[in-house]
Amino acid sequence: MKLTSKGRYAVMALVDLARFDNINPVSLRDISLRQGISLDYLEQIFSKLRKKEIVQSVRGTQGGYVLNKKAKEIKLTNIFDAVDEKVKTVQCKKESKKGCNGKSTKCLTHNLWDELENHINNFFEKKSLEDLIKDNVERRI
Amino acid sequence: MKLTSKGRYAVMALVDLARFDNINPVSLRDISLRQGISLDYLEQIFSKLRKKEIVQSVRGTQGGYVLNKKAKEIKLTNIFDAVDEKVKTVQCKKESKKGCNGKSTKCLTHNLWDELENHINNFFEKKSLEDLIKDNVERRI
DNA sequence: TGATACTTGACTATTTTAGTCGGGTATATA
C-alpha cells in the first residue's frame, strides 16, 4: 500500500499555502521552489483543488491561490478526494453484490478489507489542515 | 492508496488454508479453485510464505501446504511482510536525514506521513489469522 | 511408473504514476 506523490504533494502544497496566505495569494511558482515540486505537476493538482472549492485562484500578476475555507474545515479527506487519491482495498465495486474476478459472491476476507478501508479513512477524516500547521509551529520547522 | 492483489490474495489464501488444514495439507490447486486465484500466481505467493516460515510444504501426491504456526500467532503484519506488501507513505529512505527529491531536509508534512504509516501498521499488527477465521464462522460465510 | 503437486526463474502485457509540453487567457503595473 502506498501513498502516491500526487496525494502527498497536494497536502504539502496546501500546508505551504496555508502558512503564507495571510495577505496575498501564493503563486505555484513559489510553492514549487519552496517544496521542490514540479510546477507543471502542481498546476494539475491545483486545478483539481479549485474545482472542489478547496482553493480559489487569482489570475494575473501578483496572482496565485488562496484557501477557500478555513484551515480547520479542510480535512485530509477533502484534499485526497479532490485529487482522486482514494483508499482502495478491493477491486470489486462496493455497491455490487458480486465479488472480485467476476465471482458471484464476496470473498472470505471482504469484511476485513472494509474494516481496513474505514480504519484508514478515519485517520483522514480527523486531520485538518489546521492540525498540520499547528504541528509545524510546535516543531519550529 | 491501494492494497495490491498480491497482498489480498495472500491473506485470502491463508484464511482458506487455515480453515481446511485440520488433518491434511491443502493443495494450491484447491485454493485456486475455491478462491478464484490463478494457480501460477499462488505458487509465487506461497513460495514467499514458505521462506518466511508462515507455511510448510508437503511435496508429492496428496501434498500441499500447512500452517507452520498457530493461527493466533500469524498476524497480518507477518503475511504482508512475507509477500513484500509494505506500507509506504513516503519516497525518501526512513533512516536517511535527507528528504524526497534529493532535498537536504525532511518535508513539512513528514511527521504526518509517519503517523499515517503507524496508524495503518497498527491495524495489521492487531489482526491475526485466528481473528479472521472466527469472524467467518460467526457470519457463517 | 505415473500422476500429483511443490519449486524456480524468466518473461510479458497491462495499468498506473509522475510527470512534460504546448498552447492558451486574465490581470496588474510600468
Next chain:
DNA sequence: TATATACCCGACTAAAATAGTCAAGTATCA
C-alpha cells in the same frame, strides 16, 4: 497600451509497478 506574470487546459509520454503467464524442473505417493 505593452509586457510580464501567473493561472488554465488538454494531450502526450517515459518509466515503474502490477498481475500475471510460461517452461522446465524435483519429490513423493499409490
